[in-house]
Amino acid sequence: MTTPTIIACALWLVTLWRLPSIRHSHKQRSLALTLAALAAAMTLEVPGIKAAINDHVGITGVPPLLKHLLGVTSAAYLLDFVIAVVRPQGLARRTRITAIGTTLPLMLAFYALANWLPGGAVRVGEGKRAIYPVLYMAVFTLYIGVAMIVATWLFLGGVRHSRTTLGKAGLVLLGLGTMLGSLYALQRIGFVAVQLSTGAENRELEDLLSTNLKQLAILSIALGVCLPPLSVAVEYVASWNTLRRLQPLWRQLTEAAPYVVLSASIAKRRIPFRLERCVIEIEDAGLALREYVSEELYERARSFAQRSDVSGTEIDVVAEASWLSVAAQTAPTGVQLKGVTYPPLGVTGRGRASEIAWLRAVSRAYSSSPVVAEFSRQEDPSANVLAASSERPSRRGN
Structure with a gap:
């Protein structure tokens, strides 16, 4: 030829x-x-x-x-x-x-x-x-x-x-x-x-x-x-992979706060749009679940991660996954904390790429970190509520 x-x-x-x-x-x-x-x-x-x-x-x-x-x-x-x-x-x-x-x-x-x-x-x-x-x-x-x-x-x-x-x-x-x-x-x-x-x-x-x-x-x-066009295909595959990795976190948080899930349906093939919606619903669920825990619990989670030899770059990720896990366990009680400072959301103030990377890391820690699992077992939700009720009132961090 x-x-x-x-x-x-x-x-x-x-x-x-x-x-x-x-x-x-x-x-x-x-x-x-x-x-x-x-x-x-x-x-x-x-x-x-x-x-x-x-x-x-x-x-x-x-x-x-x-x-x-x-x-x-x-x-x-x-x-x-x-x-x-x-x-x-x-x-x-x-x-x-x-x-x-x-x-x-x-x-x-x-x-x-x-x-x-x-x-x-x-x-x-x-x-x-x-x-x-x-x-x-x-x-x-x-x-x-x-x-x-x-x-x-x-x-x-x-x-x-x-x-x-x-x-x-x-x-x-x-x-x-x-x-x-x-x-x-x-x-x-x-x-x-x-x-x-x-x-x-x-x-x-x-x-x-x-x-x-x-x-x-x-x-x-x-x-x-x-x-x-290959670039578009690469972005599509990357979005699908990110969506797949975020779904365990999305599933756990939206089960605890189902009212944040939007009612409109989306075709399965619209991966980038589904990813955008998944990120929004995770963030909304995080905002809703903050009201079940205090910043003091978040600090305990950070200290626990440090004592568990979690690397310095992962401490904040493990701490956020930990308080989200405890909040998801507490949410079914329906008892929200009043007059306390709520934990910070690590996703706040980030660019798009950093936001996705952060949520992927939190999702991975939430699903597979033994430190997160151990902290969640140690923190009895009912005990948390009682302890928080005796805390000194401070500004509301919503």
Whole structure:
């Protein structure tokens, strides 16, 4: 199997993967059409398909023409995509429409007028119409070069705004692909300029550079396109794993305070939304259960954790899991403490990532820490209530 065949197959797979998203938004539609145009262009480089087209139409220059038209079309859609992502307010829309609306007809006109020499649709012709292949090449490479330079600037400029590592990597790969596309256009211009000025040709070197730059650019763009959706999948799996780890804590706390559970149902597949709701209900349950214990019990839990050789970084986690466990045991009595300072909630004042990490640690300690289990056994809820009633009143910490 030849390299063009492998690349064409890979591009068609990516295209089919992204095709369902074509109806979601303007940027997704532009991306899907970019991939489809690239896949079709690379298909025209497959030897068997190229030969079949030449045999069918009887003109050897048709596959290169179609390939170049598709290349310009894919560049236009890719530029449209990156603008939708990085500059949603738009960028030179009328200029871009005018450019593509001028480039495609000019390429067709210059191709039809050219007197081609053997070797494809980018060679200088001969006789009175020798200028038209040059004009054809100039229009093609000028559009590709400018579009790829602008796309490179936008892709690389948008890296710092991406939220995820995979998203940043995807934009870098897309920027690298468009940069290679710019180099592809520049080297084509360079070889034609040398041929026009000196008459010298080096077709082997030109073909080698053109093929490698083009294939590397397409592969880089295809990989860059795959990474942002992969980032979404990674986030989805991470949310599912976090939800799974928080559910034991959620189950214990909401059994003790069932009134904090929201009544609206959520589809099981909506993992991020279910995780958000789980976190909210755990926090609400914690606020409700604080009213069954005092800060003094929390301090006893910290002291117990320290005496039990819990590591310094885990003391606060084990202490919170301990008082939550005691509060969950006390809640069925219905006797809330009045006039006491309530334990602090460790989740308060944290950023999103820190909040999730804290709740996961508390859930793990609540479910599996022998220190939490032992402290809960030692703290008799009924004795707690009696002891708290004799405490000196202080500020209410709700």
